[in-house]
Amino acid sequence: MSEYTDHDITGASIGMVEKQFFTFAENDPGFLLDSGASLSPVTLAYEACGTLNSQKDNVILVLHALTGDSHVAGYYQAQDPKPGWWDIMVGPGKGIDTDHYFVVCSNIIGSCMGSTGPASINPETTQAYGMDFPMITMGDMVRAQKALMDHLGLDRVLCVVGGSVGGMQALEWCVRYPDMVGSAVILASTTRHSALAIAFNEVARQSIMADPNWNQGHYYTGAKPDMGLAIARMIGHITYLSDESMRMKFGRKLQNKSALSFEFGAEFQVESYLQYQGNKFIERFDANSFLYITKAADYFDLAKDHGNGSLAKAFSAMKSRFLVVSYTSDWLYPTYQSKEMVKAMKKNDLDVSFCEIDAQWGHDAFLLPNPRLSDMIRGFLRSARYES
Amino acid sequence: MSEYTDHDITGASIGMVEKQFFTFAENDPGFLLDSGASLSPVTLAYEACGTLNSQKDNVILVLHALTGDSHVAGYYQAQDPKPGWWDIMVGPGKGIDTDHYFVVCSNIIGSCMGSTGPASINPETTQAYGMDFPMITMGDMVRAQKALMDHLGLDRVLCVVGGSVGGMQALEWCVRYPDMVGSAVILASTTRHSALAIAFNEVARQSIMADPNWNQGHYYTGAKPDMGLAIARMIGHITYLSDESMRMKFGRKLQNKSALSFEFGAEFQVESYLQYQGNKFIERFDANSFLYITKAADYFDLAKDHGNGSLAKAFSAMKSRFLVVSYTSDWLYPTYQSKEMVKAMKKNDLDVSFCEIDAQWGHDAFLLPNPRLSDMIRGFLRSARYES
Numbered sequence: 001m002s003e004y005t006d007h008d009i010t011g012a013s014i015g016m017v018e019k020q021f022f023t024f025a026e027n028d029p030g031f032l033l034d035s036g037a038s039l040s041p042v043t044l045a046y047e048a049c050g051t052l053n054s055q056k057d058n059v060i061l062v063l064h065a066l067t068g069d070s071h072v073a074g075y076y077q078a079q080d081p082k083p084g085w086w087d088i089m090v091g092p093g094k095g096i097d098t099d100h101y102f103v104v105c106s107n108i109i110g111s112c113m114g115s116t117g118p119a120s121i122n123p124e125t126t127q128a129y130g131m132d133f134p135m136i137t138m139g140d141m142v143r144a145q146k147a148l149m150d151h152l153g154l155d156r157v158l159c160v161v162g163g164s165v166g167g168m169q170a171l172e173w174c175v176r177y178p179d180m181v182g183s184a185v186i187l188a189s190t191t192r193h194s195a196l197a198i199a200f201n202e203v204a205r206q207s208i209m210a211d212p213n214w215n216q217g218h219y220y221t222g223a224k225p226d227m228g229l230a231i232a233r234m235i236g237h238i239t240y241l242s243d244e245s246m247r248m249k250f251g252r253k254l255q256n257k258s259a260l261s262f263e264f265g266a267e268f269q270v271e272s273y274l275q276y277q278g279n280k281f282i283e284r285f286d287a288n289s290f291l292y293i294t295k296a297a298d299y300f301d302l303a304k305d306h307g308n309g310s311l312a313k314a315f316s317a318m319k320s321r322f323l324v325v326s327y328t329s330d331w332l333y334p335t336y337q338s339k340e341m342v343k344a345m346k347k348n349d350l351d352v353s354f355c356e357i358d359a360q361w362g363h364d365a366f367l368l369p370n371p372r373l374s375d376m377i378r379g380f381l382r383s384a385r386y387e388s
Numbered sequence: 389m390s391e392y393t394d395h396d397i398t399g400a401s402i403g404m405v406e407k408q409f410f411t412f413a414e415n416d417p418g419f420l421l422d423s424g425a426s427l428s429p430v431t432l433a434y435e436a437c438g439t440l441n442s443q444k445d446n447v448i449l450v451l452h453a454l455t456g457d458s459h460v461a462g463y464y465q466a467q468d469p470k471p472g473w474w475d476i477m478v479g480p481g482k483g484i485d486t487d488h489y490f491v492v493c494s495n496i497i498g499s500c501m502g503s504t505g506p507a508s509i510n511p512e513t514t515q516a517y518g519m520d521f522p523m524i525t526m527g528d529m530v531r532a533q534k535a536l537m538d539h540l541g542l543d544r545v546l547c548v549v550g551g552s553v554g555g556m557q558a559l560e561w562c563v564r565y566p567d568m569v570g571s572a573v574i575l576a577s578t579t580r581h582s583a584l585a586i587a588f589n590e591v592a593r594q595s596i597m598a599d600p601n602w603n604q605g606h607y608y609t610g611a612k613p614d615m616g617l618a619i620a621r622m623i624g625h626i627t628y629l630s631d632e633s634m635r636m637k638f639g640r641k642l643q644n645k646s647a648l649s650f651e652f653g654a655e656f657q658v659e660s661y662l663q664y665q666g667n668k669f670i671e672r673f674d675a676n677s678f679l680y681i682t683k684a685a686d687y688f689d690l691a692k693d694h695g696n697g698s699l700a701k702a703f704s705a706m707k708s709r710f711l712v713v714s715y716t717s718d719w720l721y722p723t724y725q726s727k728e729m730v731k732a733m734k735k736n737d738l739d740v741s742f743c744e745i746d747a748q749w750g751h752d753a754f755l756l757p758n759p760r761l762s763d764m765i766r767g768f769l770r771s772a773r774y775e776s
Contacts, residue, residue, distance in 0.1 A: 195634035
């Protein structure tokens with residue numbers, strides 16, 4: 001659910017990419033949402049790389065996590081300090097090989113990364129939506145992505161790939177559009193948010209809404225709820241790591257390597273790291289978007305929404321092949337949740353491969369370079385391609 | 389580290405108790421702290437129950453957790469809605485049997501429950517200390533408790549008993565006063581805070597300090613940082629539970645048992661529960677005390693403070709017998725941390741019993757009724773008594 005960038009980028013990058021925009025639902029009744037509300041117009045930011053073949057059967061749809069964006073790989077400009085968030089996986093010769101596949105990554109509605117969200121202008125008021133933005137669901141995000149695929153003339157997806165909240169979208173894709181999705185890679189994800197995951201999200205939301213600058217969501221012309229959003233991010237960041245990874249990375253090391261200061265402030269390195277992550281986040285993310293997207297994740301419950309409480313039933317129309325990956329130290333969406341998913345898939349005789357990767361880096365592990373994961377995805381896509 | 393009260397209280401209570409106060413260090417140089425600062429005067433609130441025998445060899449010192457107090461068992465008044473925080477363990481015929489033992493429970497310095505803390509009046513300014521209160525350590529807390537024991541004329545403690553932050557104090561007692569402590573019961577505790585534990589505490593502190601009412605700690609004559617403190621408590625509360633306990637207790641149950649509202653606010657029961665816990669907490673606890681005590685817990689590091697980095701060395705002067713208990717679902721102070729402690733004790737040929745209790749309730753398990761724990765403590769105290 002977060003972006004982890006302090007690692008070496010290996011292999012070639014796809015080079016330059018361009019963020020593109022697709023706007024739809026300009027006219028009545030607009031884009032109808034699961035809540036019953038409607039949104040008009042709707043813009044999605046997206047990026048594409050690789051080459052679409054003549055049969056249009058080499059499409060990979062990559063779905064990003066909570067605070068991600070469409071910039072999955074490559075650079076906007078030569079001088080960019082870093083590439084897209086999954087450049088380690090998407091590129092020539094990489095796990096998702098752009099020499100073979102046409103990769104599309106769409107930003108989600110509700111985000112602040114180019115798509116319509118609470119920071120967008122509400123045409124009815126000519127002001128930013130703020131909390132007048134309607135509640136959105138994972139299903140809404142996916143139906144908007146479907147509109148994008150229609151617009152691009154793509155009626156078949158070789159594979160949907162997503163980690164964390166991106167994995168939720170991938171699952172939703174398979175449930176809603178079974179005839180369109182050949183296969184799916186679900187990384188460090190779940191079919192529904194646990195009470196623990198909801199609890200962390202709710203506390204993070206409370207910290208934003210407790211910031212007086214939040215002002216009921218109307219802050220776009222004044223000071224922003226930076227402190228609340230930074231704290232929300234710090235809470236999230238803890239859940240993306242693990243006891244083990246924090247022990248290895250920080251332990252009890254002091255920031256200044258000398259004795260205790262006996263003062264408040266960032267004394268331990270882990271404190272300093274979290275504050276850095278919080279402060280970095282407020283530069284790039286909108287607090288209201290954080291509220292809406294976390295709520296969509298909390299609402300996510302495939303069994304309830306599509307199976308009347310039964311996950312096996314929710315999966316009964318699915319036709320995709322699956323690769324499901326969990327990580328031993330991921331305590332946000334632990335392995336048992338992936339196993340539940342796999343069990344429900346197998347009940348429907350779906351072709352599913354499951355792997356629990358032994359990794360100490362917690363939930364964030366899916367964003368870190370891992371040759372084993374790259375090889376697994378490469379092999380899975382190859383067989384999906386030959387069988388499609 | 390929290391108080392869990394929604395359970396049946398079994399067995400008889402000790403009945404009426406009275407909070408008492410002991411004040412010392414009124415004169416120069418006051419009470420010298422580990423930080424180098426001094427505090428004057430120092431008051432400790434404490435309570436006692438059971439009867440001290442003529443040999444004065446039946447003393448049990450109970451040490452409370454982060455936000456606890458001296459009110460370990462019994463009632464202040466007949467109409468009190470609930471007894472002290474460990475009434476399930478302390479009383480006639482209970483695990484710590486007041487028919488046999490004289491039980492003392494002392495509040496910690498830095499607290500707001502009757503002892504000197506940041507909400508106390510600074511004699512130099514005649515205002516509340518606020519952030520002028522000096523930083524305190526677990527060692528300071530224990531040295532103040534030692535002064536109380538001296539005052540009470542108790543030069544030998546049959547057993548020090550503590551869970552969580554209380555367990556840290558108990559360990560500190562054994563390290564600092566090896567000739568005084570016959571035995572110790574350490575529940576759900578650790579010899580040092582991990583990066584994960586520090587991280588959660590730091591985010592909780594940040595949420596208090598981000599509340600504009602906090603006002604650099606000067607809020608005692610105006611509005612209090614209630615929202616920040618409530619969020620801090622919510623963060624803490626999540627760490628006291630477990631994925632499993634939250635799933636069993638709340639799952640994805642909605643507060644109003646009907647459909648999703650598609651609105652922000654406490655929709656899921658777990659959200660409502662956390663908000664309730666946060667709001668209940670602000671009625672009884674002081675935000676600055678929370679800052680100081682969590683910092684003392686983060687500073688706690690027996691190996692560094694007493695063993696030049698070696699836990700075995702830190703424990704080398706210890707003479708007590710130990711009962712160490714951890715809980716399978718405690719992810720704040722996981723079992724491996726208790727095992728490290730036990731290993732260092734064994735290296736010093738100390739008499740130590742270790743038990744990992746299979747419990748789903750997370751860190752809070754040590755405060756819940758558990759006949760196995762009661763029996764274990766009863767048996768441990770009995771043999772400690774016969775061997776003393």
